[in-house]
Amino acid sequence: MDNTFNEDEKLYRAVYPPSKSNMYWKTDGSLSSAAFADKKGLSVERGNNRQSSEVVEAMKETFTGCIVSVKVKDCNETNAVVKYCPSKRSKYHSEIHSSSDVILLNKSQRLYLARKAVKEYMEP
Amino acid sequence: MIISKTSSNINIIENIKKPSTVVGTMIMVSILITGNQTVTLKNDVVIEENIIKENGQADIYKSNTNNNCIFYNLPSYTNSNDSVEKVDNIVINEEKVYNLNKLDKIAELQDNWNNNDAAAFSENLIRKVKYLVSYLDIQPEIFPTACDTLQLEYDKIDGSHLEIEIGEYIDAEIFLVKSNGDEKFYTIKSDLETINKVVKEFYG
Numbered sequence: 588m589d590n591t592f593n594e595d596e597k598l599y600r601a602v603y604p605p606s607k608s609n610m611y612w613k614t615d616g617s618l619s620s621a622a623f624a625d626k627k628g629l630s631v632e633r634g635n636n637r638q639s640s641e642v643v644e645a646m647k648e649t650f651t652g653c654i655v656s657v658k659v660k661d662c663n664e665t666n667a668v669v670k671y672c673p674s675k676r677s678k679y680h681s682e683i684h685s686s687s688d689v690i691l692l693n694k695s696q697r698l699y700l701a702r703k704a705v706k707e708y709m710e711p
Numbered sequence: 712m713i714i715s716k717t718s719s720n721i722n723i724i725e726n727i728k729k730p731s732t733v734v735g736t737m738i739m740v741s742i743l744i745t746g747n748q749t750v751t752l753k754n755d756v757v758i759e760e761n762i763i764k765e766n767g768q769a770d771i772y773k774s775n776t777n778n779n780c781i782f783y784n785l786p787s788y789t790n791s792n793d794s795v796e797k798v799d800n801i802v803i804n805e806e807k808v809y810n811l812n813k814l815d816k817i818a819e820l821q822d823n824w825n826n827n828d829a830a831a832f833s834e835n836l837i838r839k840v841k842y843l844v845s846y847l848d849i850q851p852e853i854f855p856t857a858c859d860t861l862q863l864e865y866d867k868i869d870g871s872h873l874e875i876e877i878g879e880y881i882d883a884e885i886f887l888v889k890s891n892g893d894e895k896f897y898t899i900k901s902d903l904e905t906i907n908k909v910v911k912e913f914y915g
Binding site: 619624628 | 825826852859864884896
Protein backbone atom coordinates (compact mmCIF):
# COMPACT_ATOMS: atom_id res chain seq x y z
CA MET A 588 0.00 0.00 0.00
CA ASP A 589 1.13 3.51 -0.68
CA ASN A 590 -0.39 6.96 -1.00
CA THR A 591 -2.24 5.96 -4.14
CA PHE A 592 -5.98 5.60 -3.70
CA ASN A 593 -8.47 4.26 -6.17
CA GLU A 594 -11.53 6.46 -6.52
CA ASP A 595 -13.82 3.66 -5.51
CA GLU A 596 -11.78 2.69 -2.48
CA LYS A 597 -13.78 2.97 0.72
CA LEU A 598 -12.61 4.77 3.82
CA TYR A 599 -14.10 3.57 7.09
CA ARG A 600 -14.64 5.63 10.23
CA ALA A 601 -15.76 4.60 13.71
CA VAL A 602 -18.47 6.82 15.22
CA TYR A 603 -20.13 6.88 18.63
CA PRO A 604 -23.33 4.81 18.52
CA PRO A 605 -26.81 6.30 19.00
CA SER A 606 -26.98 4.56 22.35
CA LYS A 607 -24.23 6.86 23.62
CA SER A 608 -26.41 9.92 24.05
CA ASN A 609 -26.80 10.37 20.29
CA MET A 610 -23.42 12.11 20.27
CA TYR A 611 -23.32 12.20 16.47
CA TRP A 612 -26.70 10.89 15.32
CA LYS A 613 -29.61 13.12 14.51
CA THR A 614 -33.19 12.35 15.37
CA ASP A 615 -33.86 11.43 11.75
CA GLY A 616 -31.09 8.82 11.84
CA SER A 617 -28.60 10.77 9.76
CA LEU A 618 -25.05 11.56 10.77
CA SER A 619 -24.00 14.99 11.99
CA SER A 620 -21.17 16.73 10.19
CA ALA A 621 -19.62 17.13 13.63
CA ALA A 622 -18.46 13.51 13.26
CA PHE A 623 -16.09 14.72 10.54
CA ALA A 624 -14.62 17.63 12.48
CA ASP A 625 -11.19 16.84 13.88
CA LYS A 626 -8.44 19.43 13.99
CA LYS A 627 -5.83 16.67 14.32
CA GLY A 628 -6.85 14.93 11.13
CA LEU A 629 -9.89 12.79 10.38
CA SER A 630 -8.79 9.23 11.02
CA VAL A 631 -10.12 6.51 8.77
CA GLU A 632 -9.19 2.94 7.82
CA ARG A 633 -8.68 2.43 4.11
CA GLY A 634 -10.46 -0.49 2.53
CA ASN A 635 -7.65 -1.51 0.20
CA ASN A 636 -9.88 -3.87 -1.79
CA ARG A 637 -11.11 -5.69 1.31
CA GLN A 638 -14.77 -6.62 1.67
CA SER A 639 -16.68 -4.28 3.98
CA SER A 640 -17.51 -7.16 6.31
CA GLU A 641 -13.80 -7.91 6.68
CA VAL A 642 -13.00 -4.28 7.45
CA VAL A 643 -15.84 -4.04 9.97
CA GLU A 644 -14.71 -7.16 11.81
CA ALA A 645 -11.14 -5.91 11.94
CA MET A 646 -12.23 -2.49 13.20
CA LYS A 647 -14.48 -3.97 15.87
CA GLU A 648 -11.39 -5.46 17.48
CA THR A 649 -10.08 -1.98 18.12
CA PHE A 650 -13.06 0.35 18.07
CA THR A 651 -16.48 0.37 19.67
CA GLY A 652 -19.56 1.98 18.22
CA CYS A 653 -20.78 2.32 14.67
CA ILE A 654 -18.78 2.24 11.47
CA VAL A 655 -19.53 4.38 8.45
CA SER A 656 -17.76 4.65 5.13
CA VAL A 657 -17.17 7.20 2.42
CA LYS A 658 -15.46 6.69 -0.89
CA VAL A 659 -12.28 8.37 -2.03
CA LYS A 660 -14.23 9.92 -4.88
CA ASP A 661 -16.56 11.54 -2.32
CA CYS A 662 -13.47 13.21 -0.86
CA ASN A 663 -12.28 14.21 -4.33
CA GLU A 664 -15.63 15.76 -5.13
CA THR A 665 -15.26 18.12 -2.21
CA ASN A 666 -11.55 18.70 -2.83
CA ALA A 667 -10.54 16.93 0.36
CA VAL A 668 -7.26 15.06 0.37
CA VAL A 669 -6.77 11.48 1.53
CA LYS A 670 -3.40 10.66 3.03
CA TYR A 671 -2.07 7.23 3.80
CA CYS A 672 -0.66 7.27 7.35
CA PRO A 673 0.07 3.73 8.56
CA SER A 674 0.53 3.49 12.30
CA LYS A 675 1.63 0.95 14.88
CA ARG A 676 -2.03 0.19 15.50
CA SER A 677 -3.04 -0.25 11.88
CA LYS A 678 -1.34 -0.53 8.53
CA TYR A 679 -4.60 0.70 6.99
CA HIS A 680 -4.75 3.95 8.95
CA SER A 681 -5.28 7.02 6.78
CA GLU A 682 -6.53 10.54 7.25
CA ILE A 683 -8.80 12.88 5.35
CA HIS A 684 -7.56 16.47 5.26
CA SER A 685 -9.09 19.63 3.88
CA SER A 686 -6.18 20.15 1.50
CA SER A 687 -2.52 19.30 1.14
CA ASP A 688 -1.60 21.88 3.76
CA VAL A 689 -4.78 22.28 5.83
CA ILE A 690 -5.76 19.44 8.12
CA LEU A 691 -9.22 20.43 9.42
CA LEU A 692 -11.99 19.77 6.93
CA ASN A 693 -14.01 22.88 6.27
CA LYS A 694 -17.70 22.94 7.08
CA SER A 695 -18.78 22.32 3.54
CA GLN A 696 -16.54 19.26 3.26
CA ARG A 697 -17.72 17.89 6.59
CA LEU A 698 -21.38 18.23 5.65
CA TYR A 699 -20.83 16.72 2.22
CA LEU A 700 -19.06 13.68 3.63
CA ALA A 701 -21.60 13.27 6.42
CA ARG A 702 -24.38 13.18 3.83
CA LYS A 703 -22.44 10.71 1.68
CA ALA A 704 -21.52 8.43 4.57
CA VAL A 705 -22.85 4.88 4.37
CA LYS A 706 -23.68 2.98 7.53
CA GLU A 707 -21.57 -0.17 7.43
CA TYR A 708 -22.21 -1.31 10.99
CA MET A 709 -24.60 0.01 13.58
CA GLU A 710 -23.99 -1.14 17.12
CA PRO A 711 -27.17 -2.87 18.35
CA MET B 712 -38.51 30.36 53.16
CA ILE B 713 -34.79 30.97 53.26
CA ILE B 714 -32.62 27.89 53.43
CA SER B 715 -29.12 28.28 54.73
CA LYS B 716 -26.43 25.72 54.42
CA THR B 717 -26.55 24.96 58.11
CA SER B 718 -30.28 24.37 58.28
CA SER B 719 -31.67 20.86 58.10
CA ASN B 720 -33.68 21.90 55.07
CA ILE B 721 -30.55 21.86 52.94
CA ASN B 722 -30.80 18.08 53.05
CA ILE B 723 -33.70 18.32 50.66
CA ILE B 724 -31.35 19.59 48.02
CA GLU B 725 -28.44 17.36 48.96
CA ASN B 726 -30.51 14.21 48.65
CA ILE B 727 -31.86 15.02 45.25
CA LYS B 728 -30.87 12.73 42.44
CA LYS B 729 -30.85 13.53 38.78
CA PRO B 730 -34.20 12.57 37.29
CA SER B 731 -34.33 9.58 35.04
CA THR B 732 -37.52 10.59 33.35
CA VAL B 733 -38.62 13.79 31.74
CA VAL B 734 -41.60 15.78 32.91
CA GLY B 735 -43.79 15.67 29.85
CA THR B 736 -45.84 18.73 30.39
CA MET B 737 -44.89 22.35 29.99
CA ILE B 738 -44.11 23.96 33.31
CA MET B 739 -43.30 27.49 34.27
CA VAL B 740 -40.46 27.91 36.70
CA SER B 741 -39.38 31.19 38.16
CA ILE B 742 -35.80 30.86 39.17
CA LEU B 743 -32.67 32.73 39.99
CA ILE B 744 -29.98 30.58 38.58
CA THR B 745 -26.39 29.67 39.26
CA GLY B 746 -24.33 26.52 39.11
CA ASN B 747 -24.91 23.56 36.86
CA GLN B 748 -27.07 20.89 38.37
CA THR B 749 -30.31 19.18 37.57
CA VAL B 750 -32.48 18.48 40.57
CA THR B 751 -35.96 17.27 41.24
CA LEU B 752 -37.82 19.09 43.97
CA LYS B 753 -40.32 17.37 46.17
CA ASN B 754 -43.93 18.45 46.23
CA ASP B 755 -43.74 20.15 49.59
CA VAL B 756 -40.74 22.22 48.54
CA VAL B 757 -41.77 23.64 45.23
CA ILE B 758 -44.71 25.80 46.06
CA GLU B 759 -42.95 28.25 48.31
CA GLU B 760 -40.12 30.37 47.09
CA ASN B 761 -36.86 28.90 48.37
CA ILE B 762 -33.65 30.84 48.52
CA ILE B 763 -30.54 28.78 49.00
CA LYS B 764 -27.35 30.59 49.80
CA GLU B 765 -24.10 28.79 49.32
CA ASN B 766 -20.60 30.00 48.66
CA GLY B 767 -21.73 33.56 48.07
CA GLN B 768 -24.23 32.58 45.40
CA ALA B 769 -27.95 32.36 45.76
CA ASP B 770 -30.44 30.05 44.11
CA ILE B 771 -34.11 30.78 44.29
CA TYR B 772 -36.47 27.94 43.51
CA LYS B 773 -40.13 28.39 42.89
CA SER B 774 -42.61 26.54 40.80
CA ASN B 775 -46.20 27.22 39.93
CA THR B 776 -47.05 23.55 39.82
CA ASN B 777 -48.00 21.03 42.44
CA ASN B 778 -46.24 18.32 40.53
CA ASN B 779 -42.71 17.07 40.88
CA CYS B 780 -40.74 19.19 38.51
CA ILE B 781 -37.37 19.38 36.94
CA PHE B 782 -35.30 22.36 37.94
CA TYR B 783 -32.18 23.26 36.12
CA ASN B 784 -29.46 25.51 37.44
CA LEU B 785 -27.77 27.89 35.07
CA PRO B 786 -24.90 30.28 35.72
CA SER B 787 -24.38 34.01 35.85
CA TYR B 788 -26.12 35.37 38.91
CA THR B 789 -24.63 36.20 42.29
CA ASN B 790 -25.88 36.66 45.81
CA SER B 791 -26.71 40.32 46.11
CA ASN B 792 -29.78 42.44 46.67
CA ASP B 793 -29.89 43.18 42.96
CA SER B 794 -29.99 39.50 42.14
CA VAL B 795 -33.50 39.10 43.52
CA GLU B 796 -34.72 41.27 40.67
CA LYS B 797 -33.08 39.05 38.08
CA VAL B 798 -35.56 36.22 38.29
CA ASP B 799 -36.26 34.83 34.86
CA ASN B 800 -39.12 32.82 33.56
CA ILE B 801 -37.99 29.83 31.59
CA VAL B 802 -40.28 27.50 29.72
CA ILE B 803 -39.03 23.97 30.16
CA ASN B 804 -40.12 21.43 27.58
CA GLU B 805 -38.94 17.96 26.65
CA GLU B 806 -36.65 19.13 23.86
CA LYS B 807 -34.92 21.56 26.14
CA VAL B 808 -34.49 19.02 28.92
CA TYR B 809 -33.13 16.52 26.38
CA ASN B 810 -30.56 19.04 25.21
CA LEU B 811 -29.57 20.05 28.70
CA ASN B 812 -29.13 16.40 29.66
CA LYS B 813 -27.11 15.79 26.50
CA LEU B 814 -24.83 18.67 27.47
CA ASP B 815 -24.36 16.97 30.82
CA LYS B 816 -23.19 13.87 28.94
CA ILE B 817 -20.86 15.91 26.76
CA ALA B 818 -19.45 17.52 29.88
CA GLU B 819 -18.54 14.03 31.14
CA LEU B 820 -16.34 13.28 28.13
CA GLN B 821 -12.74 12.93 29.21
CA ASP B 822 -9.54 13.88 27.43
CA ASN B 823 -9.00 11.69 24.35
CA TRP B 824 -12.75 11.01 24.18
CA ASN B 825 -12.46 10.50 20.42
CA ASN B 826 -9.30 8.33 20.57
CA ASN B 827 -7.46 11.07 18.74
CA ASP B 828 -6.42 13.35 21.62
CA ALA B 829 -9.50 15.57 21.66
CA ALA B 830 -9.66 17.53 24.90
CA ALA B 831 -12.50 17.38 27.38
CA PHE B 832 -14.91 20.29 27.07
CA SER B 833 -14.42 23.20 29.40
CA GLU B 834 -17.00 24.04 32.05
CA ASN B 835 -17.23 27.55 30.63
CA LEU B 836 -18.23 26.29 27.21
CA ILE B 837 -20.76 23.84 28.58
CA ARG B 838 -22.23 26.55 30.78
CA LYS B 839 -22.34 28.97 27.84
CA VAL B 840 -24.24 26.57 25.62
CA LYS B 841 -26.56 25.50 28.42
CA TYR B 842 -27.51 29.13 28.88
CA LEU B 843 -28.21 29.50 25.17
CA VAL B 844 -30.24 26.31 25.07
CA SER B 845 -32.31 27.41 28.02
CA TYR B 846 -33.40 30.59 26.27
CA LEU B 847 -33.36 29.69 22.58
CA ASP B 848 -36.85 29.97 21.13
CA ILE B 849 -36.27 27.02 18.80
CA GLN B 850 -34.24 24.07 20.06
CA PRO B 851 -31.30 22.77 17.98
CA GLU B 852 -29.68 19.38 17.85
CA ILE B 853 -26.35 19.58 19.65
CA PHE B 854 -23.15 17.72 18.84
CA PRO B 855 -19.57 17.81 20.11
CA THR B 856 -16.67 18.32 17.72
CA ALA B 857 -13.02 17.43 18.08
CA CYS B 858 -12.21 21.10 17.59
CA ASP B 859 -13.11 22.17 21.14
CA THR B 860 -16.48 23.43 19.95
CA LEU B 861 -20.11 22.48 20.22
CA GLN B 862 -22.24 22.48 17.13
CA LEU B 863 -25.90 23.46 17.10
CA GLU B 864 -27.77 22.22 14.05
CA TYR B 865 -31.11 22.95 12.47
CA ASP B 866 -32.61 21.25 9.42
CA LYS B 867 -35.71 22.03 7.43
CA ILE B 868 -37.75 19.71 5.26
CA ASP B 869 -36.71 21.60 2.15
CA GLY B 870 -33.11 20.49 2.73
CA SER B 871 -31.82 23.76 4.08
CA HIS B 872 -29.38 23.41 6.95
CA LEU B 873 -27.99 25.70 9.62
CA GLU B 874 -24.94 25.07 11.78
CA ILE B 875 -23.86 27.30 14.65
CA GLU B 876 -20.43 26.29 15.95
CA ILE B 877 -19.64 27.69 19.36
CA GLY B 878 -16.31 27.73 21.17
CA GLU B 879 -15.31 29.07 24.54
CA TYR B 880 -13.45 32.10 23.36
CA ILE B 881 -14.46 32.72 19.80
CA ASP B 882 -17.46 34.15 18.12
CA ALA B 883 -19.94 31.68 16.74
CA GLU B 884 -19.34 30.41 13.23
CA ILE B 885 -22.38 30.15 11.03
CA PHE B 886 -22.72 27.74 8.13
CA LEU B 887 -25.93 28.08 6.19
CA VAL B 888 -26.99 25.87 3.31
CA LYS B 889 -30.07 26.98 1.42
CA SER B 890 -32.54 24.61 -0.19
CA ASN B 891 -30.95 25.29 -3.59
CA GLY B 892 -27.53 24.25 -2.28
CA ASP B 893 -26.04 27.74 -1.96
CA GLU B 894 -23.70 27.95 1.01
CA LYS B 895 -22.86 30.86 3.26
CA PHE B 896 -20.23 31.19 5.99
CA TYR B 897 -19.93 34.02 8.46
CA THR B 898 -19.27 34.74 12.12
CA ILE B 899 -21.46 36.41 14.70
CA LYS B 900 -21.25 37.32 18.32
CA SER B 901 -22.25 34.23 20.29
CA ASP B 902 -24.82 36.01 22.43
CA LEU B 903 -28.36 34.81 22.82
CA GLU B 904 -30.04 37.68 21.01
CA THR B 905 -27.85 37.36 17.92
CA ILE B 906 -28.16 33.60 17.74
CA ASN B 907 -31.93 33.72 18.25
CA LYS B 908 -32.12 36.20 15.40
CA VAL B 909 -30.12 33.93 13.07
CA VAL B 910 -32.33 30.96 13.91
CA LYS B 911 -35.52 32.93 13.42
CA GLU B 912 -34.30 34.19 10.06
CA PHE B 913 -33.51 30.60 9.05
CA TYR B 914 -37.08 29.54 9.76
CA GLY B 915 -38.46 32.67 8.16
